[in-house]
Amino acid sequence: MTTLATTARVAEAAAPLDGRGPLTTMLERVRAGRQFNPNVLSTLDVLQVLYDRVLRITPATVDDPDRDRFLLSKGHAVAGYYALLAAKGFIPPDWLDDQGGPESRLGDHPDRTLVPGVEIGSGSLGHGLGLGVGTALGLRAQGLLEPRVYVLLGDAELDEGSNHEAIAYAGAVGLANLTAIVVDNSSATHGWPGGLATRFTANGWTAVTVDGRDHGALHTALTGHHGHRPHLVVAVIEDGE
Amino acid sequence: MRDRFVDTTTALLAEDPRTALVLADISADAFAAAARRHPDRVLNVGIREQLMVGVAGGLALTGLRPIVHSYAPFLVERTYEQIKLDLDHQDVSAVLVSVGASYDRAESGRTHLGPADVALLDTLSGWTVHVPGHPGEVPALLRAAVAADGSAYLRLSTLRNAEPYGGDGALVVVRDAGPGAALLVAVGPMLDAALSAVAGLPVTVAYTHRPRPFDTTGLRALADREVILVEPYLAGTSARLVAAALIDRPHRLMALGVRREELRRYGSAADHARWHGLDASGLRRAITGFLSPALV
Numbered sequence: 001m002t003t004l005a006t007t008a009r010v011a012e013a014a015a016p017l018d019g020r021g022p023l024t025t026m027l028e029r030v031r032a033g034r035q036f037n038p039n040v041l042s043t044l045d046v047l048q049v050l051y052d053r054v055l056r057i058t059p060a061t062v063d064d065p066d067r068d069r070f071l072l073s074k075g076h077a078v079a080g081y082y083a084l085l086a087a088k089g090f091i092p093p094d095w096l097d098d099q100g101g102p103e104s105r106l107g108d109h110p111d112r113t114l115v116p117g118v119e120i121g122s123g124s125l126g127h128g129l130g131l132g133v134g135t136a137l138g139l140r141a142q143g144l145l146e147p148r149v150y151v152l153l154g155d156a157e158l159d160e161g162s163n164h165e166a167i168a169y170a171g172a173v174g175l176a177n178l179t180a181i182v183v184d185n186s187s188a189t190h191g192w193p194g195g196l197a198t199r200f201t202a203n204g205w206t207a208v209t210v211d212g213r214d215h216g217a218l219h220t221a222l223t224g225h226h227g228h229r230p231h232l233v234v235a236v237i238e239d240g241e
Numbered sequence: 242m243r244d245r246f247v248d249t250t251t252a253l254l255a256e257d258p259r260t261a262l263v264l265a266d267i268s269a270d271a272f273a274a275a276a277r278r279h280p281d282r283v284l285n286v287g288i289r290e291q292l293m294v295g296v297a298g299g300l301a302l303t304g305l306r307p308i309v310h311s312y313a314p315f316l317v318e319r320t321y322e323q324i325k326l327d328l329d330h331q332d333v334s335a336v337l338v339s340v341g342a343s344y345d346r347a348e349s350g351r352t353h354l355g356p357a358d359v360a361l362l363d364t365l366s367g368w369t370v371h372v373p374g375h376p377g378e379v380p381a382l383l384r385a386a387v388a389a390d391g392s393a394y395l396r397l398s399t400l401r402n403a404e405p406y407g408g409d410g411a412l413v414v415v416r417d418a419g420p421g422a423a424l425l426v427a428v429g430p431m432l433d434a435a436l437s438a439v440a441g442l443p444v445t446v447a448y449t450h451r452p453r454p455f456d457t458t459g460l461r462a463l464a465d466r467e468v469i470l471v472e473p474y475l476a477g478t479s480a481r482l483v484a485a486a487l488i489d490r491p492h493r494l495m496a497l498g499v500r501r502e503e504l505r506r507y508g509s510a511a512d513h514a515r516w517h518g519l520d521a522s523g524l525r526r527a528i529t530g531f532l533s534p535a536l537v
Contacts, residue, residue: 120302130292131299134298134302135303136299138299138304141261141281162291
């Protein structure tokens with residue numbers, strides 16, 4: 001990805017969110033002149049659609065038991081996440097200027113105890129989906145049937161076997177308040193012959209595969225769960241886009 | 242001890258709607274009645290230990306109090322990163338309850354031996370560790386652990402002493418040999434063998450079923466120059482705590498417990514206790530040598 005393409009991509013992703021300021025400004029503050037690798041940008045669109053149109057969570061409801069939960073399992077995808085949290089008012093934009101610094105609350109992987117709105121600390125791959133299954137079960141056990149749990153993973157992250165424990169179990173028990181989102185930028189070293197969605201659907205999940213840049217398609221997919229089964233959204237990011 | 246754990250946990254599930262139980266097939270039959278009564282809070286994930294602890298972390302994130310149970314090596318060793326990240330790093334807690342201990346099922350071989358569990362949890366911060374020495378100690382320890390806020394580990398075993406001891410885990414003097422005597426600290430089911438071992442020797446014996454946090458105040462009050470640790474898991478697991486507690490005093494420490502080398506032998510728990518020098522005669526040999534080095 002060239003610098004020019006990156007800049008264009010960021011600008012395109014920078015539609016004003018809610019009047020608090022464009023995402024571009026926030027992202028450039030996190031970026032501080034560094035070159036982002038593609039997996040940072042690959043999550044931007046799905047994060048925007050989630051926070052703009054899907055998740056029932058605001059800075060005022062970060063501790064509300066009835067809020068939706070968004071769990072970023074691929075914890076390295078923080079740049080867009082932090083920028084979005086700042087644009088949405090979860091964290092002060094000033095925090096973005098010192099990401100990773102000795103006094104910063106924003107590391108290269110997020111820590112839930114340091115960042116308002118962050119549901120889990122992540123970084124080591126393969127932990128978010130298990131935590132998401134437990135969260136979905138915990139909500140259900142307490143009669144909290146409205147909130148939904150969304151877990152964002154990457155296609156390479158699915159290499160970790162712990163995900164497959166979670167996929168099989170969530171499907172077996174029909175964990176209907178769980179949505180997994182896999183950003184598929186074809187980064188898994190050995191690929192997923194037959195398609196990664198089959199690993200979920202074989203275990204009873206519903207699944208939709210969409211263009212990871214298409215906000216309308218993402219919105220339809222992210223709200224396309226049925227009520228009896230866990231739901232998968234595969235957001236495909238074509239190489240070189 | 243497992244029966245008392247099952248009964249107490251079943252009662253806790255009925256008493257407190259915050260309580261949840263996560264299993265990975267081990268002991269699932271024993272909890273079948275509880276699972277029928279509380280299907281949303283008794284969760285058997287199948288033979289998936291990483292998920293078992295991840296689920297516990299997620300439950301705790303929603304405000305529930307998870308109890309997590311399996312065989313010691315599967316509960317603590319296989320899931321170590323989940324314990325570190327899905328519980329501790331998320332700033333949530335759970336109560337882990339293991340069976341099997343160091344060599345309860347010696348005939349099953351290395352895969353079912355768990356002598357390193359307490360040492361592994363010692364690499365983390367803030368864990369309370371209970372090692373009951375009698376089934377009668379289990380209900381109170383489990384209830385206290387579940388009622389507390391932090392993370393706790395209960396290490397259950399088929400090995401046991403003849404009598405239960407109450408208390409909160411502070412060192413209890415079971416045998417007082419008077420001023421200047423060596424202090425032997427026996428953890429959990431090691432007490433009876435330790436008492437037999439020191440018959441006729443000038444050794445005070447103190448007992449604890451809660452090695453973490455270690456009762457360093459009690460240790461300082463009871464210790465003179467010689468301290469002997471007798472632990473049912475890896476030898477030396479508590480040695481650093483004794484050394485730190487007595488840092489300002491000249492002292493000698495002998496830390497007895499399960500040895501590190503793989504024996505590659507089956508047999509019974511009693512056989513393994515003997516091979517590791519943790520039966521009464523093995524302990525007595527070591528203690529006599531420690532107290533009278535010139536005579537050995």
